[in-house]
Amino acid sequence: MPGRRTFALPPNPAGLIAQAFRYIRYWLRSGNAHGLHSPFVFSLYLDVICHTGAFYPFHNIELRRAALRRDTRRLRITDYGAGSQTGAGRERAVRDVARHAAKPPRLAQLLFRLVNQRRPRTVLELGTSLGLTTAYLASAATQARVLTFEGCPETAAVARETFEKLELRNVELIEGNFDETLPAALAQLTEPLDFAFFDGNHRYEPTLRYLEQCLPHATADSVFVFDDIHWSAEMEQAWEAIKAHPAVTLTVDLFFIGLVFFRQNAPKQHFTLRIEGRGLGV
Helix, strand or coil, X not given: CCCCCCCCCCCCHHHHHHHHHHHHHHHHHCECCCCCCCHHHHHXXXXXXXXXXXXXXXXXXXXXXXXXXXXXXXXXXXXXXCCCCCCCCCEEEHHHHHHHCCCCHHHHHHHHHHHHHHCCCEEEEECCCCCHHHHXXXXXXXXXXXXXXXXXXXHHXXXXXXXXXXXXXXXXXXXXXXXXXXXXXHHCCCCCCCEEEECCCCCHHHHHHHHHHHHHHCCCCCEEEEECCCCCHHHHHHHHHHHHCCCCCEEEECCCEEEEECCCCCCCEEEEECCCCCCCCC
């Protein structure tokens, strides 16, 4: 049943080797600011992707992360998605989810900078987990409506605690199977979908289906971000299909995430970029 991958420990030995090969292939293909002839991508690369400055909300969100990493409560995980590559069990400690499933600070902060630059009115996130990445998205655009979707009730309860502790008033957490909750929520949108972060079911068919469901609500200025585009061969296949989609005009492959733009009157372009001197991992 499609839903979301709620937990992603480092892969098993065979998966780790495959992931290493995928990263080496990405690195050999990737570039940096040198040779970037697109002013739009050049500015995106320097001002957002490679920016290293801190913003005010970062401190409190990271304090919450630290608290979650000490939290010994056990959660019964409802997992509708592709699952963990380790075969992790259905009951996990909050601290383990915080350490292994939550997006690392550098990646979450990159998303913050992207939202901060784009100033969206409506933000959608598929896959709330413990609410840390959601907190970055919501803090970057405090006037935006942030819709975040989570399939696991017990994980969603901890995320609600996160939003309460950080006093985030612009987040709406929608709980349940994405197959049911996403179409219903999209049908009720009254504003364009300016920003979407897809961190849900890490499989080919659901990923493409979520894209198609969200596209009618996008504009030429919207940004869609897909998580773990090299997580598996199936996700790499999905990323290639996204790049080839007629509505997509520009993509940026950062290995851990892929940025998708729909700019009008622009040639179709695909960039594979690396971040000099730092990565997006833990």
